[in-house]
Structure formats: C-alpha cells, structure tokens
Amino acid sequence: MIETIPIPGIEDFDKVYWENCSKNKLTIQHCGDCNEARFPPRHMCPICQSISHDWKEVSGDAVLWSFVIPRPPLLPVFDKQSPYVVGLVELVEYENIRIIGQIQTNSNIDSIKIGDTLTIDFKKINNEISLPYWVKK
Template sequence: MTTRNPEFLPVELTSLHADSWTWPFWEAAASHHLKAPRCTSCQEFRFPPAPVCWNCRASEVDWVELPGTGVIFTFTVTRKPLLPALSDVVPYVTVVVDVDEAPGVRLVAQLVGQDPETVQIGQSVRVEWDDIREDLTIPRFTPAD
C-alpha cells in the first residue's frame, strides 16, 4: 500500500463530479497527463470545459496535452479547519495556476511541498499527480524549483 503525503487533503473529502465535457480531463489525469479542450474553429482554450466556445460558439474541441507547469495567479492559505477531517493538514494552500502554453486556462488545486508563508503570486509551479484511489487521480502543484 502506498503511503499518502500527510500534506494532502483527506481522501474522504475528494470526489469526482465528471460529466461528458469534463470526463476527458479526468481520463487524462488517470494517466498523469494534463489536458485542456481547445476549440477546433478559433483555437481558444475552453476551460473549464463547456458545450460551446465562448469566443466563436463552435462546439468541436481537441483535447490538447499541456506541459503541467504554470505560475500562481493567486492563492489562499487556510489556517482554521472547517471540518474535523482537516485538522491534521492545516495550514494548507489552495492556488489558482495560469497553465503554461494554454492562454486563459486556470486550474485550482492544492499546493504541497512548500511552507505556506513563502508562497508568492507569480511563482513557478509544476503539477504532481495524486492517485487517490483506483478510479480517481487529481492534480496538485509543487514548487517548480
């Protein structure tokens, strides 16, 4: 059995709410790949995934593999546990990351492997995959070093 990183949020607080538009994201994540939908008509990224392009109203997309790196757009540090299950992981950092090579794509995830007091907007990060269970892998970010 794999030992989970103690910084990670408890498994009990993770669940997958996939639909037909988001399923390709989660399927790629299961293989440790970061993908986002890009409109085949105007080439705009559509994230979060949606049935039609916000730019040109087309419906077709290609799922494009991304490098898994980016910069922190903003973040918050949670210091008080809202639920008893979070008592062992506070403080924890939630980041919004501007994903490299995907203009307009921002991903919200937990930042691990860094003292919350040292996190900075504009900091480079990279994705780290957490295989929570056989049917669910989620992205987290770590400092890019």
C-alpha cells in the same frame, strides 16, 4: 458530516479530462473550429459556439497567480491536512487559463508567494480520479 474530500463528478463533456489526469497528463480542451482553449471543459465554445472540440496535452508548468492558506475552523477532513495551500495557478502555455489546486513546497509553507514557478503532479484519489496539484520549484 463530511468525512472524505469532495470528489468531482464526471460528466460526459469532462470525462476525457479526468481520464487523462488519471494517467498523470494535464490536457486542455480546444475548440475544433476556432482553436480557442477553454477551462473548465464545457460543451460549447464561448467564442464561436461550436460544439466541436479536441484535447491537447500541456506541460502543467505554471505560475502561482493567487493563493490562500485555509485556517480553522475547517471541516474535519481538511483540518487533518492543515496547514495547506490552495492556489490559483496560471498555466505557462495559456495566459487565460487558471486552475485551482493544492500547492506543495519542500520549504516553509509561509515562503509561498504570488509569482512562484510551479510544476504539476497528480494525487490518485480513486480508480477514476487523480487530482492535479502543483509543487513549488
């Protein structure tokens, strides 16, 4: 039985990403040679196969590209949080990067729609992991 939310495993190639999230900063990996942005982080550039890379901080502002409101039956840990929205967001700085995260709103959950503009925030899970989530503007 899963009693707590699954926590991402930290690998060497995405360690910087998680370290920055724990500082409430969203950073995107870029190729050190061709500057292609890529997400999720990985060892090698899919365009030029370079293993050189750097990290650039982004605003986290995004547009809701798609979403789902999970319905029962859910695992107990998620059932306690229901109803909630899981979104696929497109960062405003990069049309080719989409990230999955929870979407929060101060209004009715059923008012969320594709195309909503969002800002980022972070939820601390433990000393190593803070998960990005997005809030409807």
